Amino acid sequence: MKKVKIKEFKADLFLLSVAIAWGVTFLMVQDAVKNVPVYSFLFYRFLIATVLMFVISKNRFSNINMKNVSYGIFLGSILFFAFASQTFGLTHTQSSIVAFITGFNVIFVPFLAYILFKDVVRKNVLIASFVALFGLYLLTMSGTLNFKIGEFLSLICAFLFALHIVFTGKFSTKEDVFLIVSFQFLTVTILSLLFSLYLEDITFNVNFDLIFLKAVLVTSIFATVYAFLIQTYFQQFTTPTKTAIIFTMEPLSASFYGVFVGNEILTFVQIIGAVLIIIATLMSEIKLKKSTKTHYQKEIDIIS
Numbered sequence: 001m002k003k004v005k006i007k008e009f010k011a012d013l014f015l016l017s018v019a020i021a022w023g024v025t026f027l028m029v030q031d032a033v034k035n036v037p038v039y040s041f042l043f044y045r046f047l048i049a050t051v052l053m054f055v056i057s058k059n060r061f062s063n064i065n066m067k068n069v070s071y072g073i074f075l076g077s078i079l080f081f082a083f084a085s086q087t088f089g090l091t092h093t094q095s096s097i098v099a100f101i102t103g104f105n106v107i108f109v110p111f112l113a114y115i116l117f118k119d120v121v122r123k124n125v126l127i128a129s130f131v132a133l134f135g136l137y138l139l140t141m142s143g144t145l146n147f148k149i150g151e152f153l154s155l156i157c158a159f160l161f162a163l164h165i166v167f168t169g170k171f172s173t174k175e176d177v178f179l180i181v182s183f184q185f186l187t188v189t190i191l192s193l194l195f196s197l198y199l200e201d202i203t204f205n206v207n208f209d210l211i212f213l214k215a216v217l218v219t220s221i222f223a224t225v226y227a228f229l230i231q232t233y234f235q236q237f238t239t240p241t242k243t244a245i246i247f248t249m250e251p252l253s254a255s256f257y258g259v260f261v262g263n264e265i266l267t268f269v270q271i272i273g274a275v276l277i278i279i280a281t282l283m284s285e286i287k288l289k290k291s292t293k294t295h296y297q298k299e300i301d302i303i304s
Contacts, residue, residue, distance in 0.1 A: 023253025032215035072183025082160035093150025108162035132280035138273025
């Protein structure tokens with residue numbers, strides 16, 4: 001049991017590094033998409049990531065089968081449409097509102113994990129989910145929350161990200177992680193290309209300036225290959241709900257990065273929100289009772 005807990009804690013630390021990677025690249029992406037359409041940017045980002053993943057996975061090609069291909073396509077489709085709904089949501093409402101509603105995935109995850117796979121969530125982890133959501137509200141919200149098309153699309157995005165986290169946790173224990181990630185990236189690349197060709201004016205003739213090249217290279221390597229490979233591999237050692245809580249550190253790391261690099265200023269309320277997110281993350285690591293063991297942790301005991 002102690003060995004399992006060490007693996008789980010190690011997994012949580014690596015997942016935290018994923019949230020930080022996403023957060024610190026936010027400003028970079030924001031600058032890049034000012035001059036390059038979103039789906040074009042996603043196409044180049046995931047194209048480079050796909051090539052890198054297939055190079056990394058070349059010695060595993062003999063393990064390719066219908067399961068890891070279908071898992072990759074399934075996860076890639078969910079991930080792309082999460083990006084798509086979020087992007088369209090941003091055209092209808094403020095980015096702060098989209099960020100907050102997207103954070104609802106931290107609440108969706110435990111319920112989806114229970115409904116789909118009967119995973120029982122520890123009480124303190126469930127409480128930490130709500131604490132994290134409230135912290136996210138204080139950190140990100142700067143507008144009036146209504147329920148119009150932008151909010152609805154953002155809610156769909158949150159649901160899809162929650163699905164992605166839950167299914168990633170399950171698939172990562174069943175098939176080769178490297179191949180799942182490779183085909184996931186390939187799926188996002190193809191869908192991004194199709195959406196870009198259909199919805200945007202430019203796809204292949206984008207302006208390859210320094211800002212774009214820096215953003216697409218950094219995000220493809222660190223925020224895509226590293227991030228999703230780490231997420232897919234280490235989720236087999238922790239729970240989907242804890243993963244969702246840890247990922248609320250993404251907007252927190254983006255905010256801190258904005259303070260140190262972009263000269264942005266955090267208000268007192270935002271600082272309180274940041275503290276609550278950190279508290280929620282720490283709460284999720286604490287076990288209230290030794291006898292409390294989730295269905296997911298029993299699976300880890302078996303595979304260990």
